[in-house]
Amino acid sequence: MQAGLEHIRDWFKGELLFHEPLARHVSLKVGGPVDLLAIPDSREELQRLVALLDQQQIPRFVLGGGFNLLPSDAGFRGCAISLKRINRLQLDNTVVTIEAGASNQSLARAVAELGLSGVEFLIGIPGSVGGAVRMNAGAHGSDIFSVVKTVTLLDQGQFRELPREQLTYGYRCFEMPGNSVIIAVTLQLTEDSLQAVRSRMEEQLGLRWATQNVKFPNAGSFFKNPPGESAWRLIDQAGLRGFSIGNAQVSDVHTNFLINRGNATAADFRALAAAVKERVKATSGIELEEEVQLLDSGECGQ
Ligand SMILES: Cc1cc2nc3c(=O)[nH]c(=O)nc-3n(C[C@H](O)[C@H](O)[C@H](O)COP(=O)(O)OP(=O)(O)OC[C@H]3O[C@@H](n4cnc5c(N)ncnc54)[C@H](O)[C@@H]3O)c2cc1C
Numbered sequence: 001m002q003a004g005l006e007h008i009r010d011w012f013k014g015e016l017l018f019h020e021p022l023a024r025h026v027s028l029k030v031g032g033p034v035d036l037l038a039i040p041d042s043r044e045e046l047q048r049l050v051a052l053l054d055q056q057q058i059p060r061f062v063l064g065g066g067f068n069l070l071p072s073d074a075g076f077r078g079c080a081i082s083l084k085r086i087n088r089l090q091l092d093n094t095v096v097t098i099e100a101g102a103s104n105q106s107l108a109r110a111v112a113e114l115g116l117s118g119v120e121f122l123i124g125i126p127g128s129v130g131g132a133v134r135m136n137a138g139a140h141g142s143d144i145f146s147v148v149k150t151v152t153l154l155d156q157g158q159f160r161e162l163p164r165e166q167l168t169y170g171y172r173c174f175e176m177p178g179n180s181v182i183i184a185v186t187l188q189l190t191e192d193s194l195q196a197v198r199s200r201m202e203e204q205l206g207l208r209w210a211t212q213n214v215k216f217p218n219a220g221s222f223f224k225n226p227p228g229e230s231a232w233r234l235i236d237q238a239g240l241r242g243f244s245i246g247n248a249q250v251s252d253v254h255t256n257f258l259i260n261r262g263n264a265t266a267a268d269f270r271a272l273a274a275a276v277k278e279r280v281k282a283t284s285g286i287e288l289e290e291e292v293q294l295l296d297s298g299e300c301g302q
Contacts, residue, residue: 004056005036005079012049014085015039022075022295025082026066027126028258029217030266032075032297037063039082043159043183046086050181051157053079061295062181064131065103068219073266074297083130086183095149097186100130104137111189112197118147118189120200124208126220130182135291136169140207145169147187155180172224172291214251216259222273223256223288231288232256238279245272270294 008016016038022031040046053060059078063069083101089110090097096116098107104122107129111119121142122132131137132144133151145164152161155177168175176182212220223231235241235255242252244261246268251257258272277288 004058005052008038008049008052012038012040012045014041014045020080022063022066022071022080025063025080026069026071026219027217028070028219028264028266028269029260030073030264030269031071031295032073032266034071034076034078034080036079037082038079039085041085043086043154046081046083046181046183047154047157047159049079049081050154054157060179062130062134064100064128064134065126067127068131068135068292069295070219070269070292071266071295072270072297076295076297081181083128083181083183094189094191095186096189097184098129099184100128100133100182102129103127104129104132108201112201113194115192115194115197116189117192117197117200118187119144120197121204123201124204129185133182133185134174134176135172136174138172139204143171144185144187145174147189149186149188151182152184152186153177153180154183159183161186212254212257214253214257214259216249216251216261218251218257218259219292221256222258222290222292223276224291226286226288229286230256234280234284234286234288235276238276238283240276240279243272243275245275248272250276 018036019033020037021033023029040049063080063082086099087102088099104125108119108123121139125137136143136145148164150161150163225231232255240250241255243250247261247264248268249259249261251259280288
């Protein structure tokens, strides 16, 4: 049992998984054990858990679907929190409020069935709504912040609902205050016919199959597109299509996807990402920046 959490079982009704391998929870299929993966049942339980962790100075992070996360082989000394049981959806005409643990697909499908448009692009983006807000996920010219009205955060022990005007966000990024947790998001959608919304979702999925038919574990685009450029093109021009280190490889289907050819380690991915950045810098002068979030182990010196 992690020191400081000896009595957690007395009150925590959700699920507690000790020494849980992160590789089971991230799409790259790498990463050592986290001391504790906690899955609270309710917002109140989450609030109490976060207060306890912070009081005991136990490092924490939120694990969404793990589709944009590269942990380390050492795992994480502290607590991962999954909000997957905090996933309710509420509707008020064309305004939908959805909790962070819901999946993008459940959101996209639920509002489509109601003839509401605005998040069709989410159908093809794997992960949780919280992860989509954190990353300002988007595709084909749309992103989630285009339809955000408010974001509810757990910040310094309190739930706070903040309007979009008070939030700082940009391409694949949302600057969250401190170590806050995204609890829910309210989206302003527009009415449309069920058929039109469905056909736009099909179109999104079709575009994806055409360009991203990558058959190995991956985390989607590994690097952000530099302004006016495509990361995949720069990587291709650097001659890195199919380049590998250990069992991590630059996909030969989509060069901005780094894939796990089987038994790759997190270290293989980190070394491959570093090599890609170095070669792209040498050939184009452009510094690529990771879109995938690198999670350090929390150990001293990491
Ligand atoms: C095949 C494939 C295709 C993809 N295509 C796209 C695409 O088209 N567009 C795109 O934008 N992305 C794409 N991605 C990347 C990924 O799906 C998105 O970034 C997604 O939003 C990640 O959500 P997640 O729940 O998996 O987050 P995770 O990977 O679990 O977490 C990502 C980051 O968000 C933080 N986080 C998650 N939830 C919360 C929360 N509630 N509160 C605070 N912090 C939180 C985590 O701590 C971490 O730092 C793709 C990935 C794959 C594998």
